[in-house]
Structures are given as C-alpha cells and as structure tokens.
Amino acid sequence: MASGETPRTATLTDVARLAGVSIATASKAINGRAQVRAETRTRVLEAAEQLSFAPNAVARGLLQGRTGTVGLLTSDLEGRFSIPVLMGAEDAFGAGQVSVFLCDARGDAIREQHHIRALLSRRVEGLIVVGSRTDPRPPLIGDLPVPVVYAYAPSENPADISITADNVSAGGLAIDHLLACGRRRIAHVTGDASYAAAQDRSRGAERAIKEAGLDLVGGRTFFGSWSEGWGRGVASMILDQYPDVDGFFCGSDQIARGVLDSLRESGKDVPRSISVIGFDDWQVLTTNTRPQLTSVDMNLEQVGRIAARRLFEAIEGKAASGIEELPCRIVTRESSVPVP
Amino acid sequence: MASGETPRTATLTDVARLAGVSIATASKAINGRAQVRAETRTRVLEAAEQLSFAPNAVARGLLQGRTGTVGLLTSDLEGRFSIPVLMGAEDAFGAGQVSVFLCDARGDAIREQHHIRALLSRRVEGLIVVGSRTDPRPPLIGDLPVPVVYAYAPSENPADISITADNVSAGGLAIDHLLACGRRRIAHVTGDASYAAAQDRSRGAERAIKEAGLDLVGGRTFFGSWSEGWGRGVASMILDQYPDVDGFFCGSDQIARGVLDSLRESGKDVPRSISVIGFDDWQVLTTNTRPQLTSVDMNLEQVGRIAARRLFEAIEGKAASGIEELPCRIVTRESSVPVP
DNA sequence: AAACCTCCCGAAAAGGCTTTCTGTGACAGT
C-alpha cells in the first residue's frame, strides 16, 4: 500500500474503458442522465468507484461556462469584523456547490486590483467585497463582467448591491433597552468620530432618547477612541461631572470594559445603580467582565450569508440593488437589569 | 456608458480577429513568446487592451494540467489561532500566482470530507489543513493525489508534513525571561490540561526552572481553564498560600489578565514586586491591561507562510516530511521589567 | 540559378468533459 505512487487521477476515458463503454455513455451514467440502461449505469458507477474517479470541475467549467466559484475580497483579514462576515458567506456558499476564492488586499488598492484581475481570469461568477469599517468605500473600478456585492462596508455607489448592519437603529435599540431598564440619565460614550459606525450609532441614540422626551447626559455623545483607556477616563469624568448618571451606552465592548472597570473602582454598583451596554458582542470581552456585559450584536454572520444569497440572485439575473441594512440585536447579560 | 450590458468576456479569438492575426499568434504575442514581430505584438496587445481581454485561467489550467490553486481547509474559522495562520498562507500564495480556495469544515469530519472532494475535483495542486489547537489531529483519510501540509495542528502521522509552533521551547523562553528579570519564585498557571499546548508549555517551563536549580511555586503547574476567572481565582489562592511568589507565567493572555486584576486588587505592584508574562500576544488583551502585558508570540503568520512554502516545495517534488516546530518570541511590555 | 537560412505566421492537436445528433437493434403493429 505504498502511497505517493503518483497515480495520475483517473479521467472519464479511463472509467469508460474499464466499464467497456464510450465516454459519452460514461458521462451520462455518472451525471444521472436518462438514456442509459440501469445495468450499464451500475457498471460505469462501479468502474468510477474503483478508480476513485472525480469529475474534473475545471474541464466542466470550461465547457459550460460556469465555474461554480466566487471571489471573497477582504480589505484586511485581521479585522475582527471581516471574519464573521466572511464565515457567513463561506457557509452560505459551501452549503451549495460553490467554492470560494479568498483574497486579502491588506487595505491596498494596488493589491486589490491585482486580485481582481486574477479572480476574473479564473472566471469567478461573482465577487463579495468585505470591508473592515462601516464607512462607505469606493466601488471597484472598471466595468466588471460579474456581479459584485459589498458586505459590511457598503459601496459609495447606491446603484451597487450592499449589505450592512443597521447601526442607526442599533443605537436606538441600545437606548430603548436602557430605558426599559428604568434608566433616565444615560450617557453615550463611543469611539473615533471619524467612523461612520460611531456617527450612526450616536444618531440613533440621540433620536431614541429624544423620542422618550429626554436628553443624553452632557447633552451630547462623547466621542473619543475605541479603547478601554478612553472608556475608563471618560467614565470617571462623567461620574464626576454628572453624578446622577444611571446608564452608559458604549460604542464598543472595549470602551464598555473600560467604563465597567472605572465604575467598579468608584464603588458603583453595576447593574443595581447603573446599567451598562456595550457594542459588538465580542465574547472575549463580554463574558469576562464583572459583571458580564450586555451588548449589541451586529449579526455579522448573517450579513455574510445574506451577501452570499444576494450575489447568487445577482448571478441568476434577479438583482435588487441598493443598500440593505440588517437589524442588530441585544444580547442581555448581567450588566443591565431592570430597576424594580 | 451603461454598465451591466453582459458584454461576454472577450476570448483570444476575439482579440485575434480584431488584430487580424491567428489565435496562435495572438497567444504568443500576449505571453511574450518569441517568433512574433514587434509590430504585430503591439497590434495584438492593443486589441487585447481594447477588449479588456483576460486570459481564461480555467482553459489554461486544463491544458497545462496545472491550475495554480490550492485548498485551505480550516477546522474552524472562529478560532483566533487559525486566522493568523490562514493570513500567512494566503499572503505567501497571493504574492505568487496561486489562488486559494477557502473551506471551513466547522470541526465536522463529514463536512471536511465533502470539501476535500470538492477541492480535488477542482484540481487543487495541494492542501493546507489548519487546526485550531496544537493537539495532533488525525490525518486526512484516503490516499490523496496531492500533497498536504498540516499547519498549527500537526498530523498524527509523522510521515506527513506538519508546521507548528514550538510550545515546549516557548515555555522555557517565558521562564528564562522571568529569571532574567530577577525572579526566583515563579508560578505557572495555565488552562485545560487536556490541551497539548498546556502540557507542552508546562513541560518546557519545568525543564527551564530545573535547569536554573529552582522549582515552580507549589512544585507544579496549575492547570485550570483558559479564562480570566480562573486566572483571578488561582492568583489570589497562590498569593495567599505562597506569599513570596514574585513571578507568574500564564498559559494565555486571558489567564494573565485575570492574574493581573487579582494582583491589582491585592495591592501588589506589577512589575516592581511581581512580574507577569502571558501567552498568545493577543493585542486586545495585552495592550489594555494595566500595566500592559508582556507575552509570548507564536508567530502564527510565520507558521502559515512556512506551511505555504513547504506545500510549494512538496508540489515541486522537493518534499521534506516531518513536524517542523517554529520558534516563538517574547514581546516585552510593562508587566515584566528587570529588578534592580 | 539553385540551395539554404531566417523570420514570422497559421493550422492543428491536445486537455477532459457535456451535449447533440446519428445509428443500431429489438420489438410491436399492420
């Protein structure tokens, strides 16, 4: 049983010869076409089995003009937001008969261009472009011969197909949750104001609090950076300046962790006297804080799956362009409970 | 300039016709073969440009028997260890002319089998199997017609090609670093004892401390779980039972974070009176702790890159099988400084 | 002037598969 004999993968010709039929018949037998006697079919199938024949998808693709492949173009693989989207897409395709080419442009337009060329020459049937921020990105340049779907980061061109998370509504959700917990003096601390995500969530939050006839603590959103340090600092500042604050909506779980640490050190009781909610639902953070952190989950895998589905539809010609914003959901944990 | 006209991607025939030459000549011109007059070549190139012709890699692959594709088979994409390995591999291949099929088996053997079949039918030239734990995994079943490289999780079969991180040496590195900081009473707290990673690091640590003529605090490794909670708990226990402890080697950054929190709350001064080192060098944890955490980096991207390189060599026939263990490195931060 | 090169270009085959069309034998109907 020596392996590595370079047994040259069997071709349809080999199968046909072994079964004593023509390649045409062998093909029909294997693909379940009619026009083959049952007895002949089993003979072919046995031959195929014996040679462990696997139809050459390359040849088939060439013939039919359909390769059954798509390209997944990420702008950066480190990004913890791209990964779940990518997983969802891979999942949706893998379940079907589609294989996925993975390309990481590393945020470099040149590399992106290079990858696109390679993918097109491999005749992918479509492209999913996964961004690492929710800020709209410039569409792929050139008139591509295949449909493109933008995931997480929508395209700047509204005529393109984009799937992203509804950050504005998510901001509202978070505030509504805190209100439902009986909180009235809610602060919103978030990250870098240059991020669309920060702006969108803030807008949603402000709208929701207004609708409740209230105002955010400090009358505004506290923008800063996406870090624990910022969360710690701004929390102690707010605590100092607005001692009656009873709720924190944080723009990320990292910020929330900083806020929680700060509240702990100030002797505040979370969730009894103050509720805290984070954003991203990043397990390593939410389940290790004390108390565990309620957070907004963007359902990124779902974003990926829907993107895959939309790409599929576009390939089939049933395209519906525009930006599709998928709802987020709250994952409730210990840091926010209703006040009696 | 209406897009979406389904302009049927140009073929070599189209280019040849436009340039007024035969397809043979067009091919030679485009591929830089000799035997084409310069004037003719430019004419062809212009035609190709005008039609935005991209050679059909599928057809070329069929003809040459080389597809220029490889399969990347991960057992779970969530795993934060698989991702960097995968990035490294993608990087190494992407730089060349090789495209990567991404498949996620989700830890399911059936799905894995299904993906392998699909990949083989697409005639990938090789496979990289990326695991999510360092425990050896069963090799892919069946005599595959292409070389396979196992990354991060080595194959149980020593005749296979495996690339992983040298966890035993890494354990020694960590201890040596603490010793170099002037520490003598070092505790090793780590995660689940059923993980090879935990065992290996522990073995390396014990060997290193013995070589220094010392013993670990408590005379053994404290196995537990890979969580902050375990780190917090075990640290306060150790502090209580062995008050002279002056160094913690933690099996993961999460555990280290718990340890740091615990030390902080006990009023211990890190790094003045106690040094702490983590493992994994997971940025979100190491740079947000107070003080920032020294950690062991497994160079996972490098694992991926080397895996890609080895696969390449195996494809070319220059295979060197066996387990290759790549060295880890210490990333020094504030939590460990030399005692004067 | 015949023989011989050199330069370019094109015809054709090959790669593995699917599909259409043609062909053959068996059988039923008249």
Add this chain to the structure above:
DNA sequence: ACTGTCACAGAAAGCCTTTTCGGGAGGTTT
C-alpha cells in the same frame, strides 16, 4: 414481411488556450 417506435449507445463537436510543426516570403551564399 414491412414500417414505425423505442431504448440505448457512440461519434463528434465544442469550450479556450498553448504549443508544435510546417510553410511562405524574403534574403544570402555558392
């Protein structure tokens, strides 16, 4: 006995490219 029908098998074309080989045009040598 002849025609029509049916079930099944095979021949061949086609997908797109690369590569080999042959050949025509023009120039050089003897």
